[in-house]
Amino acid sequence: MKTKVLVLGANGAIAQHVIASLTTKENIELTLFARDVNHIKQFTASAKIIEGDVLNANDLNEAIKDQDIVYANLSGAVDKMAKEIVVAMDTNDVKRLIFVTSLGIYKEVVSKFGEWNEMMIGSDLVPYRKAADIIEKSDLDYTVVRPSWLTNNDETDYETTQKGEPFKGTEVARKAVAAYITDIIENPRKDVNASVGVNKPSVYGDKPAFY
Secondary structure, three states, X not given: OOEEEEEEOOOOHHHHHHHHHHOOOOOEEEEXXXXXXXXXXXXXXXXXXXXXXXXXXXXXXXXXXXXXXXXXXXXXXXXXXXXXXXXHHHHOXXXXXXXXXXXXXXXXXXXXXXXXXXXXXXXXXXXXHHXXXXXXXXXXXXXXXXXXXXXXXXXXXXXXXXXXXXXXOOEEEHHHHHHHHHHHHHOOOOOOOEEEEEEOOOOXXXXXXXX
């Protein structure tokens, strides 16, 4: 039996790496959801595509119905989106959620890198923290993913940290974050009810190398 996976925010760069990986898996049935589907038309032959808005309850319920896993890679009012996703998943009895946020939402980034990160994006993290809180208080089988500063490097090396552990790594490739998310989708009992930092190993400077 195929695992039905819904990708919310399918236009995103990380999401597109995940989608490209999953389209090669015979045991995965993909549904892609985006406000503008023009950037995902290349997947028409291998996935069902839905144009819609996560904040529209009808659109969201129709997409989530009968899915096994929901993977959300969103931007904007992510706290409001998280609330709507939790409600729709509960309504449709779908339990497994993977939700991408950001490093720094728990002020878990240490040393000078933490100070730099807070200076750069501290005020932008509020909705991501609210989204994580909403998800963590739900009855879903969730994984909150907290990537470091993102690069477009063609590499898949990553290491992870759990909530409550210091976050050190200053960067990670989008392709590497996608590799981690793909692994969770293929192994859905991994990192259940966890908030997981994802970074490139052995890159522990005061800020990302590209700054």
